[in-house]
Amino acid sequence: MVYFDHAKLKLAIEDSLNSEFVYLIEYIFRRDVIGNLKLSFDMVATYKREPLEIDEMDAMRKSCKTFEEELIINVLLDTGMRVSELANLNDENVSWQRGCITLIGKGNKRRVIPMSQKARFFLSHCFSKQPNIPLAMRTIQKYVKVVAERARIRKPVSPHVLRHTFAVTYLHKGGNIRALQSILGHSSLITTDMYLNYSGARVIEDFNKIWGD
Helix, strand or coil, X not given: CCCCCHHHHHHHHHCCCCHHHHHHHHHXXXXXXXXXXXXXXXXXXXXXXXXXXXXXXXXXXXXXXXXXXXXXXXXXXXXXXXXXXXXXXXXXHEECCCCEEEEECHHHCEEEEECCHHXXXXXXXXXXXXXXXXXXXXXXXXXXXXXXXXXXXXXXXXXXXHHHHHHXXXXXXXXXXXXXXXXXXXXXXXXXXXXXXXXXXXXXXXXXXXXXX
């Protein structure tokens, strides 16, 4: 009999952008490959979430009540980092002169994330007091959900949703998909392609810009 720590597995799924892994879990669940595996497909479905709209992003930022909440929401929305990467971030990862964050992501691959003014402000303030982010993964996830509830956002919100939101926003503003692939640390462009699924509101906005009357 195989036993799983469901909480840890859920964290791994939410923090992962490997669609093949999700499909594998779905296959195992549906075909009952492993006997007595108590895995709800709803848990796997948390992998893919709808990105936030601009007004929802603003509501999230405005609903923060503590510095820790502001740090988490603004840095995740402006960098697209994984929750594990934010939890393990330290001041040695930041190049203040170059204005970027250097991480060793999945597969021990080095990548560079440009740092926005918002991200720079909150990270510099944080690292002026300690050399690392004093928050565990679970704490970060909890804060994201608390802020989302306070902002009265009805759709599910997690650190992965904020990563998804960053990616879609980057492309919506005209960013290059190859550059986004590098920022997110994807080994395949196919994985990055998933962020091209614009929400209805953004499709209408783009249409009105291009089509006119």
